[in-house]
Amino acid sequence: MENQTDQALVIINPQAGNGNLVNSLKDILPDLSMKYNDLKILHTKKEGDAKEFCRQYGEHVSTVIVFGGDGTVFECTNGLAPLRKRPTLAIIPGGTCNDFSRTLGIPQNIKQAVQTIVQGYTAHVDVAQANEHYFLNFLGMGLVEEVSNNIDPNEKSLFGKLGYYLSTIRTLKEADTFNVSVTIDGQQYNEKLVMLLIGNGEYIGGMSSFIPNVSYNDGILDILMVKNTDLQTLKEFFSSRIFNQEFSENIIHVQGTLIDIQTPQPHSIDTDGEHVLKTPCKIKLLPGHFQMIANPIS
Incomplete structure (x- = not known):
């Protein structure tokens, strides 16, 4: 000891x-x-x-x-x-x-x-600041935020992580698009999206993240913009680990440290499963801001 x-x-x-x-x-x-x-x-x-x-x-x-x-x-x-x-x-x-x-x-x-x-054993961990709030794992709009909203409390209590899978299936059938302007380290994207996801961690809703090579201590955030609402495309997207297949027309993957999100009207945002933010939203990465207990063999 x-x-x-x-x-x-x-x-x-x-x-x-x-x-x-x-x-x-x-x-x-x-x-x-x-x-x-x-x-x-x-x-x-x-x-x-x-x-x-x-x-x-x-x-x-x-x-x-x-x-x-x-x-x-x-x-x-x-x-x-x-x-x-x-x-x-x-x-x-x-x-x-x-x-x-x-x-x-x-x-x-x-x-x-x-x-x-x-x-x-400890590791340095990046933290992201979004307006006056902070998140460790992810920030999401659209599909990922709607999945969280659509979780049935009884299903979550009875089935645990399976409740998130069931919510995902329901939400995929009803996915709506939204207009958004995203500026990443000075580069602007004006898009109609079904999902915007900014990732720092490897898991969302207990599921292994579909963002490739995302890391909590690489000094950068991964930004995923999904444009297509076709149900089959989204199913392939969720099961593909992205970029193992070609989705370049419908999915934009960018990395950055300073992000500005603007929408025509205020739009709700999910940060690590909590709904405390709306657009407009400015995000900046704080590299190595936390020291956290970790498993050295992970």
């Missing part, structure tokens, strides 16, 4: 996943207590609590450990990113999809995830 380090803050969302995370504390606290000299545990009770906990304590602990789902990770990201002195961020996956923990190679078994934290 490594030497004990400074204080760690554990933020637990009791409502995440199947709602039984509190019962799992007894399985994870012994190992964490051997790793950290001082362990502070805070339970969220309402939306915004995790963000406020990070703002209040983030500069005074060495590590913030998120025990919850993607929504809790998003809140902690937004609480920690503005801080001048930022602690190491760790995730114990406790939600339905746990997308960014998968990107980092964190085991989805809770006890194994804790062992990864105890081992202490």
Whole structure:
């Protein structure tokens, strides 16, 4: 076991996943207590609590450990990113999809995830700022945002990740286009799209991302613009891993660090599964902004 380090803050969302995370504390606290000299545990009770906990304590602990789902990770990201002195961020996956923990190679078994934290390997992680918010994993408009909106809560509760697959099938049948102007590092694109996706992580909705070679620490964002609404084309697109087949007429793939999104009317935006933004939206990448616990063999 490594030497004990400074204080760690554990933020637990009791409502995440199947709602039984509190019962799992007894399985994870012994190992964490051997790793950290001082362990502070805070339970969220309402939306915004995790963000406020990070703002209040983030500069005074060495590590913030998120025990919850993607929504809790998003809140902690937004609480920690503005801080001048930022602690190491760790995730114990406790939600339905746990997308960014998968990107980092964190085991989805809770006890194994804790062992990864105890081992202490860290990686620098890029963070993107979108207006006054921050995201780790993705920003989406159109199809990807509609899939999130169309998830049936009962299906999500019963089937977990399968609920996202079912929502995708429903949404593909009803995909609408939207007009958008996207400026990427000074290059402007005026398009009618069925989906705009800006990726930093490897998973969306628990599914392996269809953006080729996307990386959380390469200092660049991947932008995907999908123009065609034909159902068969989209099915091929989702199953192809892109660019293994030729979709150049209907799909634009660009990389950049400064992105400006404009639409004729305000259009809703999905950031890491949360709906807190509308256009217009300015995005900039903050390379290596976070240090996060990761699996060295991922």
